[in-house]
Amino acid sequence: xxxxxxxxxxxxxxxxxxxxxxxxxxxxxxxxxxxxxxxxxxxxxxxxxxxxxxxxxxxxxxxxxxxxxxxxxxxxxxxxxxxxxxxxxxxxxxxxxxxxxxxxxxxxxxxxxxxxxxxxxxxxxxxxxxxxxxxxxxxxxxxxxxxxxxxxxxxxxxxxxxxxxxxxxxxxxxxxxxxxxxxxxxxxxxxxxxxxxxxxxxxxxxxxxxxxxxxxxxxxxxxxxxxxxxxxxxxxxxxxxxxxxxxxxxxxxxxxxxxxxxxxxxxxxxxxxxxxxxxxxxxxxxxxxxxxxxxxxxxxxxxxxxxxxxxxxxxxxxxxxxxxxxxxxxxxxxxxxxxxxxxxxxxxxxxxxxxxxxxxxxxxxxxxxxxxxxxxxxxxxxxxxxxxxxxxxxxxxxxxxxxxxxxxxxxxxxxxxxxxxxxxxxxxxxxxxxxxxxxxxxxxxxxxxxxxxxxxxxxxxxxx
Numbered sequence: 001x002x003x004x005x006x007x008x009x010x011x012x013x014x015x016x017x018x019x020x021x022x023x024x025x026x027x028x029x030x031x032x033x034x035x036x037x038x039x040x041x042x043x044x045x046x047x048x049x050x051x052x053x054x055x056x057x058x059x060x061x062x063x064x065x066x067x068x069x070x071x072x073x074x075x076x077x078x079x080x081x082x083x084x085x086x087x088x089x090x091x092x093x094x095x096x097x098x099x100x101x102x103x104x105x106x107x108x109x110x111x112x113x114x115x116x117x118x119x120x121x122x123x124x125x126x127x128x129x130x131x132x133x134x135x136x137x138x139x140x141x142x143x144x145x146x147x148x149x150x151x152x153x154x155x156x157x158x159x160x161x162x163x164x165x166x167x168x169x170x171x172x173x174x175x176x177x178x179x180x181x182x183x184x185x186x187x188x189x190x191x192x193x194x195x196x197x198x199x200x201x202x203x204x205x206x207x208x209x210x211x212x213x214x215x216x217x218x219x220x221x222x223x224x225x226x227x228x229x230x231x232x233x234x235x236x237x238x239x240x241x242x243x244x245x246x247x248x249x250x251x252x253x254x255x256x257x258x259x260x261x262x263x264x265x266x267x268x269x270x271x272x273x274x275x276x277x278x279x280x281x282x283x284x285x286x287x288x289x290x291x292x293x294x295x296x297x298x299x300x301x302x303x304x305x306x307x308x309x310x311x312x313x314x315x316x317x318x319x320x321x322x323x324x325x326x327x328x329x330x331x332x333x334x335x336x337x338x339x340x341x342x343x344x345x346x347x348x349x350x351x352x353x354x355x356x357x358x359x360x361x362x363x364x365x366x367x368x369x370x371x372x373x374x375x376x377x378x379x380x381x382x383x384x385x386x387x388x389x390x391x392x393x394x395x396x397x398x399x400x401x402x403x404x405x406x407x408x409x410x411x412x413x414x415x416x417x418x419x420x421x422x423x424x425x426x427x428x429x430x431x432x433x434x435x436x437x438x439x440x441x442x443x444x445x446x447x448x449x450x451x452x453x454x455x456x457x458x459x460x461x462x463x464x
Contacts, residue, residue, distance in 0.1 A: 041271060042220070046267075047324070055313075058261065059261045072378060078326050078391055079292075080351065082326050083295055085136065092118070092136065095351055104396045105159060108459055128151045145173075153171065156170060163228075166190040228240060239256065256302030274289075295325060315430050358373070390446075390449050400415065412431070420436060420447050
């Protein structure tokens with residue numbers, strides 16, 4: 001295993017098992033010889049309101065809705081960022097964007113000293129797999145999945161390459177794999193479109209779960225649905241690449257909206273296929289499955305988030321630090337452990353996943369993380385669940401924006417140099433009324449978190 005620097009962690013042991021037992025999830029005196037497995041399914045640009053279980057009225061998502069009915073639905077989960085690469089960095093490393101290594105969509109790879117959840121799980125004896133979109137390190141860099149703890153990888157390394165649902169190739173570990181029948185006429189735009197990558201990801205996921213059913217595994221299944229192909233669609237075209245508009249082909253809707261709905265329903269079908277495979281293999285009670293999205297809904301390639309009310313009751317979209325850009329669906333299912341049909345208003349964020357996975361695997365997590373385990377909340381031990389003092393985000397496109405949440409108070413600075421806005425989420429979920437003038441002391445307190453949480457980086461310079 002690569003050096004872990006100051007954030008060293010312990011292999012699963014008496015110390016790790018004792019730590020895991022503190023929330024009553026896995027008793028130290030009776031460690032499980034196999035599992036529990038963890039599958040984290042991540043959608044791409046799926047809005048808080050795009051699922052039936054979160055209020056969607058038009059797009060059909062029966063399998064994900066059923067997953068929520070069979071598990072726990074979080075109502076206050078936050079992505080790591082408002083665009084893909086930094087959000088995924090927070091998910092993988094347990095650090096918020098104020099000092100995570102990757103804070104924007106640049107081709108900056110993770111370093112050898114960065115510790116990922118895959119490394120933690122691998123050290124605990126798990127087989128680790130990534131299928132889908134990575135975005136944290138291109139070929140011949142220190143950030144490729146196989147150098148960051150994943151035993152197996154199949155998918156896209158680069159987020160721009162991932163725009164194209166019909167690329168000429170994908171990566172399998174460190175090698176390019178040609179996708180027969182797909183021909184690109186120019187980067188990210190294919191003239192011959194035969195093999196649809198989300199379908200390939202689903203088949204690969206079913207194979208991974210089947211092949212590793214006898215041994216504990218961690219699978220990170222990062223779909224690209226319903227992200228737009230920005231290159232193919234452009235600002236006004238049809239960037240919702242999908243083999244079929246079913247079951248919406250007869251709807252009197254703009255074509256991009258048919259595509260968006262069809263992609264989401266296709267994703268729902270494929271999530272169902274993964275759930276069915278886990279059940280078929282007899283792994284249901286031994287497998288914790290999460291489902292979430294990397295940020296809020298997009299408006300690219302002809303997409304119109306207002307058409308389906310994709311942000312639900314929230315203000316903002318992808319690239320905003322208002323709730324619609326960063327609050328995302330989060331569902332957890334683990335029969336026999338996670339109570340079915342439950343809802344949680346616990347405030348959690350992507351940086352909580354690494355310590356949660358570590359506890360499930362009975363291993364002590366790295367030091368210095370921003371996240372903490374949510375195992376107590378998962379298993380219904382709410383009295384033992386730690387809570388965040390605050391959450392923090394920063395974003396470097398369109399200037400430099402910052403946001404922090406502490407309790408029900410949310411502060412947003414849309415751009416550097418602009419006044420800080422303050423919202424009371426308990427009374428104003430849609431962030432419609434800026435009350436900074438009514439509560440200057442609270443606005444000042446949350447503004448101080450902007451300075452406290454931000455660590456300067458030579459790679460990420462605030463723009464004014």
